[in-house]
Amino acid sequence: MVRFASENLRTVCGGPFSFSVEAGKCVALSGPSGCGKTLLLRALADLDPAEGTVALDGTDRNEMTAPEWRRQVGWLPAESSWWTDVVGDHFSNNWKKYFHWLEKLGFEKDVLNWNVERLSTGEKQRLALVRLLLNEPKVLLLDEPTAALDVSNVWKVEEVIGAYRRNADAAVVWVSHSPEQIDRTADCHMEFKNGTLEETS
Numbered sequence: 001m002v003r004f005a006s007e008n009l010r011t012v013c014g015g016p017f018s019f020s021v022e023a024g025k026c027v028a029l030s031g032p033s034g035c036g037k038t039l040l041l042r043a044l045a046d047l048d049p050a051e052g053t054v055a056l057d058g059t060d061r062n063e064m065t066a067p068e069w070r071r072q073v074g075w076l077p078a079e080s081s082w083w084t085d086v087v088g089d090h091f092s093n094n095w096k097k098y099f100h101w102l103e104k105l106g107f108e109k110d111v112l113n114w115n116v117e118r119l120s121t122g123e124k125q126r127l128a129l130v131r132l133l134l135n136e137p138k139v140l141l142l143d144e145p146t147a148a149l150d151v152s153n154v155w156k157v158e159e160v161i162g163a164y165r166r167n168a169d170a171a172v173v174w175v176s177h178s179p180e181q182i183d184r185t186a187d188c189h190m191e192f193k194n195g196t197l198e199e200t201s
């Protein structure tokens with residue numbers, strides 16, 4: 001089943017971008033710095049205006065409210081935003097159901113009481129991932145989700161995303177600069193070339 005598809009999408013930086021991701025599959029996107037990867041993810045998440053169409057399970061983005069689209073099409077930015085002082089304030093009430101993800105990523109329950117100011121870049125990155133998964137999105141748009149992490153944490157994050165993908169049958173679009181990571185995680189690899197996307201495998 002095609003879970004997520006874009007057709008002739010154009011951002012300020014390029015296009016047309018046409019690709020689809022089946023339920024439970026992962027498409028990796030790569031390309032040089034500044035080629036427009038983040039802008040494409042933001043357009044897919046309906047955060048920036050863009051020409052063209054994007055559909056989730058056959059339903060066009062314009063047929064849903066923006067909050068509903070963004071809940072189901074979850075965007076993990078390269079740099080996460082935190083809007084209150086305490087970590088736990090950012091987590092939805094179902095955090096207990098998914099506490100094992102926090103544990104898997106090296107945290108104890110106490111992390112919910114931590115002040116956001118003390119978080120390292122890598123801690124923010126891992127916590128922002130769990131925060132996103134708590135919304136149970138059908139699509140994950142991941143912008144370099146392991147960029148700030150050591151090897152051991154890279155593998156843990158890959159495992160959590162892989163487990164979520166399988167369990168939720170989620171479609172994943174994963175921006176990565178690492179060919180090894182793309183080999184480990186993706187079913188298909190698309191590269192930015194001349195302002196658009198070319199499939200490499």
Ligand SMILES: Nc1ncnc2c1ncn2[C@@H]1O[C@H](COP(=O)(O)OP(=O)(O)OP(=O)(O)O)[C@@H](O)[C@H]1O
Binds near residue numbers: 013034036038039
């Ligand atoms: N709102 C905007 N209007 C016009 N140009 C923009 C806008 N936002 C970003 N850009 C430019 O578009 C280009 C692509 O930016 P983008 O953040 O998508 O790159 P990227 O491929 O994600 O890069 P990196 O790998 O460094 O994160 C950059 O040159 C950037 O300066």
